[in-house]
Amino acid sequence: MKRFKKLSLLLLIGVVFVSCSNDDDVQPFNEPILNNMEYGLGEKSNSGVSGKATFNQLESGSVQLILEVEGTSSGNMHPAHIHMNSAAEGGGIIVSLEPVDGATGLSITEFSSLDDGTAISFEDISDLDAYINVHLSSEALGTVVAQGDIGQNELTGESKSYDLDERAVEGISGSVLFEERMSGEALATLSLNGTPDGGMHPAHIHMNSAVEGGGIIYSFNPVNGTSGMSETHLGALDDGTAFGYADVLEVDGYVNVHLSSDALGTVVAQGDIGQNELTGESKSYTLNERAVPGISGTVLFEERVNGEAQATISLDGTPDGGSHPAHIHMNTAAEGGGILYTFTPVDGTTGMSKSNVAALNDDTAFGYADVLEVDGYVNVHLSSDALGTVVAQGDIGQNELTGESKSYTLNERAVPGISGTVLFEERVNGEAQATISLDGTPDGGSHPAHIHMNTAAEGGGILYTFTPVDGTTGMSKSNVAALNDDTAFGYADVLEVDGYVNVHLSSDALGTIVAQGDIGENELTGNSVTYTLDEADVTGISGSLLFEERISGAALATISLSGTPDGGSHPAHIHENSAAMGGGILYTFTPVDGTTGMSQSQVEALDDGTVFGYEDVLTLDGYVNVHLSANDLATIVAQGDIGANN
Structure with missing residues (x-):
């Protein structure tokens, strides 16, 4: 870096001493220095030689150039010149300098014109398009041992x-x-x-x-x-x-x-x-296996300085020689949608594709920030002739999954052997991906599925319709963003909903439920209490009453009896007081089905509307009666004390 120093005129002293690389040598000059500027000389050709060049403005108007270098040896003389252009370009000599003495590392030249006679002053130095070379010797001018750009090339x-x-x-x-x-x-x-x-x-x-x-x-x-x-x-x-x-x-x-x-x-x-440099900001999305086993990977979007993005698709398991078209589609993968953006096809041999993301296929500007917000997903296809076969797929942007999820059990119902789960996964935009996974569904079948209002024990109308479950795979994926009536309904709403899920046998047999489970506030906490229902007026009928706590604080009540006659229907109630004392009806259960011996009821309020949930059951002064029939309530077939009377 050059330096300028304003020096006082040394008119009274008359002598200026300039130190050189050897502290024992001092060169006297009998002319004041008005200003100076300094440039570095870097090592070249692994010579070990480097130093500096100092231009001094003399009072006379001449320019004095002092080269001071280290690494030279006694007995050597090193030619030196100022050349035109930058060192990287090279150029002819414009000022020939005194050789550098290897013993002292010093060269001092005074000049007021270029070699061709063109006048030059100190003020002109900073505008020179030039550089300095120090050579190995007069016989080896092609070997430069030290070099530095000067003037405007600094x-x-x-x-x-x-x-x-x-x-x-x-x-x-x-x-x-x-x-x-x-x-x-x-x-x-x-x-x-x-x-x-x-x-x-x-x-x-x-x-x-x-x-x-x-x-x-x-x-x-x-x-x-x-x-x-x-x-x-x-x-x-x-x-x-x-x-x-x-x-x-x-x-x-x-x-x-x-x-x-x-x-x-x-x-x-x-x-x-x-502007194409990467900023270091990036976002990676998973591309999951789809139609072809073993093919999966990621798509990485990296932000550029100009706001665009570099997209890198990296897949494992692609066959050598293949070419796999890839696109960003609108909507979620569960919903499907048209193509928004076309990537460079994935090379099957490397599993790689790189694309610049600056605009959608319709020329709408689309960069890194837009990727993070897009309502979209990525498909990688088997080939240009088989676009219907998706080998890897993943949601991106606002549809990305946050990692938050909730799974609910779907229990076997009318068809033995069919059961599974429904998994809700939160998206960045607050919506949810719903995945129903069932075991035991028959190949080729299609099973409608819905969220219904209320608990499964109560029953209720349809709130939301899932994508039907594929019987061959037992799977269904849906995007949950709104109920069927267009009311907004996302992941947080799922956790709070007063609802349950039904999976039906077919669209022609909606009355046959193959799997069912409570969700949201109706989910069971795992806390439960069981009471015995003893045989009473009818020999051979007895069982139990199970209360299970829900997230909402309500309870699922399940009466399970043995010995009930097929086809019968047995009213059941909670009564106040103990069975020995007797008392009025507080709560009416769903009647027990004589064929199955079962009854399930939602317990959240007494018959008079008083709030009554799981915790209230535990302290209740009450008992349960199961009656022979609605026409014969006087005949008790099973009975047991509950709550505080147990």
Whole structure:
């Protein structure tokens, strides 16, 4: 970095001492220095030589240039020059300097014109398009031991580095560093690891992102395979358009490094730059196995500086040589919907696809932020000729699952052997994915399923219709966002609903329930109490009464009797007081079915409307009677004390 120093005129002293790299040597000058500026000289050719160049403004109007370097040896003289252009470009000599003395590392030159006689002043130095070379010797001018850009080519300290990732050749990767010059142009340095000795690797800036591809807009100096390095001055594109450091930061482009000039189709390292750089923000979604066993993976969206996104689909299990179309579709996967965006097809051999996401297929702007909010899902298809076969699928954006879920049991009902669960999974948007999973359903069947109001014991009308259960798979997936009457109904509502789920035998046999379960506030907590119902007036009839606590605080009451005659219907009640004392009816159960010996009732209020739930059962001063029939209530077939009387 150059430095300017305002110095007082040393008119009374008359001598200025300038220190050099050897503290024992001091060079006197008999002319005052008005200002100076300093530039660094970096090591070249692994020489171990480096230092600085100081330009002094002399009172006479001449320019004094002092080169001070370390690493030189006694007995050597090192020619030095100021050259035109930047060091990365190279250029002819414009000022010949005194050689650097290897013993002292010092060179002092005073000049007021270029070698061609053009006048130059101290003020002109900062505007020079130039650099300084210190050479190994007069016989080896081709070997530069120290070098530094000066004037408008000096680096400001502002820089930007981009990664160059491995591509077609394993083990080759690195970076490209752009450093701002005082002129606003840039020094571009490509640094690669893993390049083979002796190779030369062409490198370019291309238009667009790497996943889109595009034509060459700028050619770097080729990368030297032995050193893995390339330095290039960046001031204009290949077509002559001005292009400097600030333009690099805004360019819609990427960098390719190629295997050789004869194999430009083989890219060994690649990276997006400018507005296509990735910010580090990303979002990954799971793509689950669907029609083809063993194929699954992820789709990763990575934010670019310009707000667009790089999408990478990574699948395991795809067959070699295949090509798998992939799209973003509208709605959830459970609902299905039209194509919004088309990805680059997945390569079956690698399982990979990369796409730039900037707009939907209809040209609507669509970037990274839009991905996070989209009401959509991703399908990967078997082939362009078999789009109906989906091999991997996943919800994205607002349809992503949060990880919160609730599962309810669906118990066997009219058809032996059919039972399972209904799983509700919360989406980011508050809606829910509902998955019904049943065992025992017959192949080829289709089983309508609904959420009904109230408890299963009470029964009630349909609130929500699921996608029918496929009998062959026993599965059904639905998006739960609204009830059938369009009332909003999402995951949180499921947890609170006063409802239950029915799965029916078929659309022609809705009266036959094959699986059923209470959900929401009607779910059972696991707390329960059982009371014995003893034989009373009819020999051989006895059983039990089970009260199970619900989330709501109400109770499910299940009467189970043995010995009841087929076809009968047995009224049952909770009475006040103990059985020995007798008392009036407090609560009426659903009558016991004589054929099954069963009755299920919802217990949340007494017959007079008084709130009465599970906790009230435990402390009740009461008993239960099961009667012979509605026409013969006087005949008690089973009886037992409950609550405080047990």
